[in-house]
Amino acid sequence: MKTTLPTLSESLYNQDFHLWVESTIKILQQKRFDQLDIENLISEIESMGNSDKKSVKSNLRILLMHLLKWQYQPEKRTNSWRTTIKEHRNRLEDDFADSPSLKNYYLEIFNECYQKARDLASSETGLSISVFPGECPFNADFVLKSDFFPE
Numbered sequence: 762m763k764t765t766l767p768t769l770s771e772s773l774y775n776q777d778f779h780l781w782v783e784s785t786i787k788i789l790q791q792k793r794f795d796q797l798d799i800e801n802l803i804s805e806i807e808s809m810g811n812s813d814k815k816s817v818k819s820n821l822r823i824l825l826m827h828l829l830k831w832q833y834q835p836e837k838r839t840n841s842w843r844t845t846i847k848e849h850r851n852r853l854e855d856d857f858a859d860s861p862s863l864k865n866y867y868l869e870i871f872n873e874c875y876q877k878a879r880d881l882a883s884s885e886t887g888l889s890i891s892v893f894p895g896e897c898p899f900n901a902d903f904v905l906k907s908d909f910f911p912e
Contacts, residue, residue: 774801817856817863818870824849824904825878826885829893832911834886843910850905871901 774781781798788796827846831838857864875897883890903909 774798813856813860813863814866817853817867818874820849820852820856821867821870821874821904822878822881824853825875825897825899826881828899828904828911829878829882830886832898833882833888833892835912846910847907850907853905868901872897 773784781801785797785802824846827842831842831846853867879890879893882893899911
């Protein structure tokens with residue numbers, strides 16, 4: 762018994778995204794390219810790339826914020842902070858393993874993320890933002906090292 766696949770369309774994409782994805786995969790596997798919903802396929806591929814970048818940016822901001830807290834509030838260090846630092850390093854490591862080119866993006870946004878992490882650290886600790894250096898005191902490569910914890 763042969764299963765007939767629906768022709769992909771804007772309405773299928775809007776009505777049942779999961780079915781649209783399954784159908785797109787089958788159409789690609791069967792090389793029936795003329796039946797693809799090209800506009801939505803392009804949009805989804807772009808979205809995937811943006812999602813990966815958002816993940817790097819978010820994990821880097823949280824990692825930097827916790828490294829600042831670690832350095833500037835040594836009396837409040839907890840295993841929870843250590844675990845958060847390790848977890849966000851692991852997430853970045855996973856992102857870079859899946860897409861090595863994201864390491865370039867990491868370097869590109871490092872200073873921007875530091876500024877946001879500085880603001881977050883100030884809000885979370887109650888310390889004045891001026892307590893935290895205007896420029897990141899951490900080397901971008903060291904931030905990713907599993908044994909790096911600033912003193």
